[in-house]
Each structure stands twice: as structure tokens, then as C-alpha cells.
Amino acid sequence: MPDTEKKQRPVTSVTDNEALEFHAMGRPGKLEINATKPMATQRDLSLAYSPGVAVPVKAIAADPATAYDYTTRGNMVAVISNGTAILGLGNLGALASKPVMEGKSVLFKRFADVDSIDLEVDTENVDEFINCVRFLGPSFGGINLEDIKAPDCFIIEQRLRELMDIPVFHDDQHGTAIIAAAGLINALELTGRDLKTTKLVCNGAGAAAIACVELIKAMGFAPENIVLCDTKGVIYQGRTEGMNQWKSAHAVKTKARTLEEAMKGADVVFGLSQKGAFSETMIRSMADRPIIFAMANPDPEITPEEVARIRDDAIMATGRSDYPNQVNNVLGFPYIFRGALDVRATTINDAMKIAAVQALANLAREDVPDDVVAAYQGNRPRFGAQYIIPVPFDPRLISAIPVAVAQAAIDSGVARKPIVDMAAYARELSARRDPIASTLASLYERVRRRPKRVVFAEAEEEQVMRAAMSYANQQLGTAILLGREDLIHATAERAGIDLNRPGLEIVNARISTRVEAYIDYLYARLQRKGYLHRDAQRLIHQDRNHFAACMVALGDADGMVTGITRNYSTALEDVRRCIDMKPGHQVIGVSVALCRGRTVFVADTAVHDMPSAAELADIAVEAAGFARRMGYQPRVAMLAYSTFGHPSGERSERVREAVKILDKRRVDFEYDGEMAADVALNRKVMEQYPFCRLSGPANVLVMPAFHSASISTKMLQELGGSTVIGPILVGLDKAVQITSMGAKDSDIVNMAAIAAYAGS
Numbered sequence: 001m002p003d004t005e006k007k008q009r010p011v012t013s014v015t016d017n018e019a020l021e022f023h024a025m026g027r028p029g030k031l032e033i034n035a036t037k038p039m040a041t042q043r044d045l046s047l048a049y050s051p052g053v054a055v056p057v058k059a060i061a062a063d064p065a066t067a068y069d070y071t072t073r074g075n076m077v078a079v080i081s082n083g084t085a086i087l088g089l090g091n092l093g094a095l096a097s098k099p100v101m102e103g104k105s106v107l108f109k110r111f112a113d114v115d116s117i118d119l120e121v122d123t124e125n126v127d128e129f130i131n132c133v134r135f136l137g138p139s140f141g142g143i144n145l146e147d148i149k150a151p152d153c154f155i156i157e158q159r160l161r162e163l164m165d166i167p168v169f170h171d172d173q174h175g176t177a178i179i180a181a182a183g184l185i186n187a188l189e190l191t192g193r194d195l196k197t198t199k200l201v202c203n204g205a206g207a208a209a210i211a212c213v214e215l216i217k218a219m220g221f222a223p224e225n226i227v228l229c230d231t232k233g234v235i236y237q238g239r240t241e242g243m244n245q246w247k248s249a250h251a252v253k254t255k256a257r258t259l260e261e262a263m264k265g266a267d268v269v270f271g272l273s274q275k276g277a278f279s280e281t282m283i284r285s286m287a288d289r290p291i292i293f294a295m296a297n298p299d300p301e302i303t304p305e306e307v308a309r310i311r312d313d314a315i316m317a318t319g320r321s322d323y324p325n326q327v328n329n330v331l332g333f334p335y336i337f338r339g340a341l342d343v344r345a346t347t348i349n350d351a352m353k354i355a356a357v358q359a360l361a362n363l364a365r366e367d368v369p370d371d372v373v374a375a376y377q378g379n380r381p382r383f384g385a386q387y388i389i390p391v392p393f394d395p396r397l398i399s400a401i402p403v404a405v406a407q408a409a410i411d412s413g414v415a416r417k418p419i420v421d422m423a424a425y426a427r428e429l430s431a432r433r434d435p436i437a438s439t440l441a442s443l444y445e446r447v448r449r450r451p452k453r454v455v456f457a458e459a460e461e462e463q464v465m466r467a468a469m470s471y472a473n474q475q476l477g478t479a480i481l482l483g484r485e486d487l488i489h490a491t492a493e494r495a496g497i498d499l500n501r502p503g504l505e506i507v508n509a510r511i512s513t514r515v516e517a518y519i520d521y522l523y524a525r526l527q528r529k530g531y532l533h534r535d536a537q538r539l540i541h542q543d544r545n546h547f548a549a550c551m552v553a554l555g556d557a558d559g560m561v562t563g564i565t566r567n568y569s570t571a572l573e574d575v576r577r578c579i580d581m582k583p584g585h586q587v588i589g590v591s592v593a594l595c596r597g598r599t600v601f602v603a604d605t606a607v608h609d610m611p612s613a614a615e616l617a618d619i620a621v622e623a624a625g626f627a628r629r630m631g632y633q634p635r636v637a638m639l640a641y642s643t644f645g646h647p648s649g650e651r652s653e654r655v656r657e658a659v660k661i662l663d664k665r666r667v668d669f670e671y672d673g674e675m676a677a678d679v680a681l682n683r684k685v686m687e688q689y690p691f692c693r694l695s696g697p698a699n700v701l702v703m704p705a706f707h708s709a710s711i712s713t714k715m716l717q718e719l720g721g722s723t724v725i726g727p728i729l730v731g732l733d734k735a736v737q738i739t740s741m742g743a744k745d746s747d748i749v750n751m752a753a754i755a756a757y758a759g760s
């Protein structure tokens with residue numbers, strides 16, 4: 001495969017089954033609603049509901065602006081669709097659009113901390129749709145229209161903008177136009193082209209296409225240099241078939257009648273139409289250094305691999321996250337609404353859109369921070385053909401785009417609550433982003449760049465096999481399936497998994513040529529610990545954990561995952577017989593709990609039952625080191641049931657002692673204790689102890705003993721709605737991870753990736 005083609009290869013792929021299981025697992029769908037105020041006591045209810053609620057009701061009636069102070073309105077956006085143009089899949093109806101709309105809602109939350117709810121309106125009648133939405137203004141700070149077909153979307157958006165006093169923004173139009181324009185500015189710069197003389201063909205003349213063309217014309221593109229095409233071919237002056245007023249506004253004088261004719265010699269082509277609409281002949285006929293944005297989702301008009309096969313001078317972008325240069329409105333809508341909501345804008349106007357375009361284009365020209373380096377395919381992305389637009393995981397987006405949008409809203413007079421200190425606003429925005437998702441993305445990316453051989457010790461189990469397949473599919477390396485071939489094949493057949501694919505390898509311990517080497521290795525380690533040679537033989541022949549751990553110990557695999565069929569401590573004992581701890585380290589378990597945009601590391605959740613003071617200090621050091629490797633500045637709280645001496649007790653005394661040991665060791669991270677969990681996690685409660693040395697709420701919690709660590713993380717997961725990853729084993733000399741019994745395939749893949757990462 002030529003290098004250019006390799007560079008364009010998608011780096012992740014998911015199967016249809018995985019996609020369905022992802023949506024079905026746990027609570028079906030991708031969203032839930034949580035209360036933000038306590039709802040426990042009679043008093044809480046009296047405040048939240050009758051009679052207390054009457055007070056804000058009257059306040060809002062007297063002054064509607066106070067709705068932003070007393071309700072969710074100011075941070076709440078509705079994602080509304082009728083499903084008439086779902087991605088590039090066409091008109092599949094309101095109900096079928098729900099997964100996409102839920103997806104947009106979670107992206108609002110994930111990227112910009114905007115709360116959002118999806119509303120699917122089951123009508124194709126424009127007036128009915130408008131009448132349904134126009135009365136929803138009091139509920140929301142903004143309306144994000146999505147996947148509504150042209151030309152209905154133009155009428156709907158225009159009328160709703162006139163009827164409502166909050167931003168109404170059709171994402172497929174303006175979101176797409178903003179991102180495409182930013183990418184185009186940069187691609188033109190890279191190819192030395194001038195906006196005024198560049199020739200562009202846009203295939204598609206619907207919502208996204210018309211908005212893109214309008215925006216770039218507003219930015220100075222010459223109207224006569226843009227040719228629009230739709231299913232009937234070129235939109236030329238005088239055409240009557242399949243026309244509407246929005247298409248007519250962009251009709252040009254040209255002899256070209258087909259897309260193929262229009263694309264001859266074109267500098268730029270935008271695809272906002274359908275999968276496969278561009279042929280190799282069309283791409284070949286374009287000018288030198290062509291700019292190709294194939295933006296149809298989920299499958300582009302032409303794939304980067306196809307383009308790379310025929311030209312090596314193209315700048316290529318798609319709407320997908322698994323190729324370089326993702327031109328997708330996900331880079332826009334969360335941040336544009338963030339900025340608009342924060343100044344209580346009445347609308348999102350052209351000045352705000354152009355500010356977003358400039359901010360995005362500029363960001364791609366700056367040096368990228370390290371977390372983007374890891375999250376991007378290949379090496380440090382530098383402004384160039386493979387990097388014309390920031391990646392969605394770029395942590396700078398959350399401050400750069402909303403600030404630009406908010407400033408433009410203020411300057412153009414549509415902000416109801418101008419921001420005075422923009423620098424402070426930018427800092428606040430950065431604090432809204434939790435780094436864990438980009439950290440995990442970087443971790444996966446780093447493994448992808450140096451793929452690893454990970455042995456899945458319990459490959460006869462279905463969820464393990466699924467995880468192994470996903471590991472291979474995501475190009476993280478080779479997944480070694482350890483088990484008996486006949487049983488592995490039987491499990492695969494039952495699960496409908498095709499084992500005949502690259503990246504999967506079966507190792508049968510019974511017939512492996514490495515058995516003797518493993519037995520010798522194990523016997524040498526255990527002979528002075530009461531084990532006979534035949535005990536070592538038995539362990540290697542009969543126990544897959546020992547076999548797998550020896551594979552890792554002797555370099556036949558880079559990492560190992562186990563834990564589904566055996567309890568944690570047994571699996572750990574098996575592994576420890578074969579693998580030592582890293583010199584100068586302690587083996588501990590760290591669990592990563594993600595809850596409502598906040599991440600905390602909890603230790604030791606796996607190894608030490610009743611740690612001594614010295615062991616607690618070691619645990620703090622290991623856990624802080626791990627948090628740092630995951631991209632956090634550790635603030636370690638040494639937890640107890642007491643806080644700074646009250647109430648006193650033997651267990652707390654041990655924690656206090658651990659703090660003194662850390663003092664003596666002069667460690668290079670923040671720590672303090674002993675303290676109760678609320679003091680550690682709640683800034684207000686911590687303020688009652690002004691001498692506390694932590695500069696903010698703790699993000700590393702060292703538990704006084706295994707039982708409290710285990711109980712609290714399990715409660716967080718079951719009752720607190722947290723996602724808990726781990727326990728992740730830290731401090732072993734080789735990369736081994738143990739999942740909990742009953743872990744899901746996605747948990748196992750995470751563990752395999754973490755093992756592979758540690759082994760890199």
C-alpha cells in the first residue's frame with residue numbers, strides 16, 4: 001500500500017453489532033436527566049416544589065430575565081428534528097432521527113457543558129413544525145434545528161428566527177458552513193490560492209450546501225466561480241427542473257450540465273450530497289493540488305483511500321472522525337451555543353458565525369498542545385495538508401470559539417448580558433472541560449501508533465472475544481486469543497464473530513512450543529517457595545493466567561488482560577507468581593471515577609487490605625504518579641472518617657502518620673489529610689479549614705483501607721451514576737490488567753488498551 005494511502009486509512013471502525021449494543025446497553029439510549037438540587041427531605045420538596053417554587057414563579061412573572069437565574073433555561077438547548085434529512089441517509093422519519101439527536105445532545109454536554117434535550121417532531125408539514133416549535137421558547141436558551149431537508153429548513157429557520165427571541169440555528173446549514181469555511185481558508189492558504197479567483201463546485205444544493213455557498217460568498221468568494229449541482233446536475237441559469245428560489249439564487253451561466261463536466265479543472269469540490277457521488281474520473285480531472293471536502297455522513301462522496309490511489313497532491317477532508325481533517329459541525333455547534341448562551345444572545349448572527357470561522361481557522365495554524373499530539377493520527381500535527389482544521393478533542397476549542405462568538409455578539413449588539421472580563425471568561429470555559437476523555441483518546445492513539453500484542457487470557461468467553469475483536473478492529477495491535485481452538489471457534493460461531501481477520505491470533509497452551517520455556521521460567525521463580533517442578537508444569541499446562549503472564553514475562557506478548565472468570569485477588573496472585581513489581585514501586589489498584597464532568601482517582605482499590613502508614617504514603621505516591629500520567633495535576637486527599645484530628649481514632653491516626661511520612665519524603669505533588677470525603681471534594685466545606693494545603697478539591701483520593709476503597713467505588717458506580725474504570729493495576733513490572741468478573745466487552749477493551757499503553 002503506498003504511503004499516502006496508508007496515511008488516509010481510517011483508524012477506527014466499529015461493527016453494526018457493536019453500534020447496536022452500545023445504544024442498547026444499560027439504560028437504552030444515550031441520555032438521562034438528573035436533579036441538580038437535593039430532593040431528599042420535606043424541606044427540599046417544599047423549596048423545590050410547592051410552596052417554595054411559587055417565589056421564583058412570581059419573580060419571573062415580574063421580570064422574565066430572572067428565568068436565567070432561577071431555571072435551567074440559560075444553559076438548555078433543544079435539538080429539534082423531523083428526520084427528513086438524517087445525515088446523508090435521507091428522509092427516514094422523526095423517530096429514526098432520535099439516535100442522531102440524542103448524539104448531538106450528548107456532544108453539547110461533552111464538549112461545551114451545554115445541557116440539551118432532543119425533540120423529534122413527527123410532521124413534514126412546515127407550518128405544523130413551526131407551530132410546534134415556536135411556543136417552546138420559554139423552556140430553552142436556544143434552538144438547534146437538525147437534519148431537516150431543504151428547502152423546508154430555510155422556511156422553518158427563517159420563520160422561527162422571526163418568531164422567537166432566542167437563537168435559532170440550523171446546524172446543518174450554519175454549523176457545517178462555518179467549519180467548511182474555516183477549512184477552506186486554510187486549504188486555500190496552503191495551496192497559494194486567492195479566494196477571489198478560485199473555482200469551486202458544490203455537489204448538493206440542500207441545507208448544508210446552500211449555507212456553505214452563501215457563507216463563502218459573504219467572505220469574498222466570486223459568485224461566478226461557484227457551480228452548484230444536485231441530483232439533476234448543474235444548476236445553470238435558465239434551468240427549470242427541480243428548482244427552488246434558494247437554488248436559483250446561485251444559478252450561474254455555464255455550458256456544463258453534469259457534475260463530471262463541472263468538475264473539470266475545478267480547484268475545490270464540496271460534497272454535501274451522498275455516499276459515492278464523486279468518481280475517480282471526476283477527481284482526476286480537477287486542477288493541480290485540488291481541495292476535496294467529501295462531507296456526506298456517514299460515508300463520504302469519495303473516500304480518502306480512493307483519492308490517494310489516483311492523486312497524491314490533494315488536500316482531502318471528510319465529515320468522519322476516523323480520517324484526518326474532519327470537517328464536521330461537531331467542531332461548531334457546542335461552542336457557538338456556549339458563547340451565545342453565556343451572553344444571553346437574542347440570535348446567532350453573521351458576525352458571530354464569521355468570528356467562529358476565523359477562530360477555528362487560526363487555531364489550526366497554532367502549535368498544538370500535547371494532548372492533541374497524542375489524539376491525532378501520526379506525529380505532532382502541524383498546519384498542512386493533513387491538518388487544516390482542529391480536531392474535536394482539541395482542549396483549546398472550548399475557550400477559543402465561545403470567546404470569539406461572545407465578543408462578536410457583544411460587538412454586534414445582540415448580547416443581553418455582555419461579559420466584562422473576557423480573560424476570566426476564557427479561564428472559566430477551560431475549567432468546564434474534563435481532560436479524561438481526551439486523555440483516553442490520546443492513550444488509544446498512542447497505542448495505535450505503536451500497536452501492541454495483548455494476550456486475552458480468557459478468550460473462550462464471549463465478551464472477551466468481542467473485546468479482542470474490537471481491539472483488533474481499532475488497530476490497537478494483535479489480540480492473542482488464549483484458549484483451546486475448538487472452544488474458541490465454537491464461541492465465535494455462537495456469537496457470530498468472524499475470526500478470519502487480521503489482528504487476531506489464537507494460541508493454544510496445550511500445543512504451544514513455548515510451554516517448556518515457561519515451565520523453566522516459573523520453576524526458577526517458585527522453587528524456593530515450596531513449588532515442585534511438576535507444580536510449575538501443572539500451572540503452565542492447566543492455568544491460562546500463568547501461561548499468559550509467562551508470555552508477557554518472556555516477551556511473547558506486550559500485555560495481558562484477564563479477570564472475567566476468576567475473582568480479582570486470585571487472578572492477581574496468579575500473575576504475581578510470574579511477574580514482579582517495578583523496582584522501587586508498590587503494586588496498587590487505581591480506579592478512575594467519572595461523574596458529572598468530574599474525574600477522581602481512587603486508590604488502593606485492589607491490593608493492600610489494611611495498609612500501614614508507610615504503605616498509605618506509597619499508595620499516595622503511586623496514585624499521584626498515575627494521575628499525572630493521565631494528564632492531571634494531582635491533588636491528593638488522604639481520606640478518613642475524621643478531618644484534621646476530629647474525631648480521633650486508631651485508623652485516622654494511621655492516616656495522619658502517612659501524611660507525616662509524605663512530609664518527610666518531600667514529594668512533588670499536593671497532598672493533605674486526614675480528611676473526610678466531603679472536605680476533600682467540596683470546595684465550600686474545605687474552606688472551613690483555611691490551613692488545608694490543597695489548592696482546590698482533591699482529584700486523587702487515598703482510601704484508609706481496601707474495604708472503604710472498594711465499597712465507595714462500587715457505590716459511586718451503582719448509586720452515584722459514575723462511570724468507573726478499573727481498578728487499574730499500577731506498579732507491576734509488566735503490563736497486566738485485571739478486569740472485574742462480569743466486565744462488559746467495552747470495559748475489557750479499555751483494560752487491554754491501558755495494558756498496551758503501559759507496555760509501550
Ligand SMILES: NC(=O)C1=CN([C@@H]2O[C@H](COP(=O)(O)OP(=O)(O)OC[C@H]3O[C@@H](n4cnc5c(N)ncnc54)[C@H](OP(=O)(O)O)[C@@H]3O)[C@@H](O)[C@H]2O)C=CC1
Nearest residue numbers: 087088150205206207208230231272273296297319328329
Ligand atoms: N460534515 C458535516 O458536518 C455535514 C454533512 N452533511 C452532509 O451533507 C449531505 C446533505 O445534507 P443536507 O444538506 O442536510 O440534506 P438536504 O436534504 O437538505 O440536501 C441534500 C442535497 O443533496 C442533493 N443530492 C443528494 N444526492 C445527490 C447526488 N447523488 N448527487 C448530487 N446531489 C445529490 C440533493 O439534491 P436535490 O435537491 O436534487 O434533491 C439535495 O440538494 C448529507 O450527506 C449530510 O450527511 C450535512 C450537514 C453537516
Ligand SMILES: CC(=O)C(=O)O
Nearest residue numbers: 087088172297328329
Ligand atoms: C454532521 C451532520 O450534522 C450531518 O451529517 O447531518
Ligand SMILES: [Mg+2]
Nearest residue numbers: 087146147172
Ligand atoms: Mg445534521
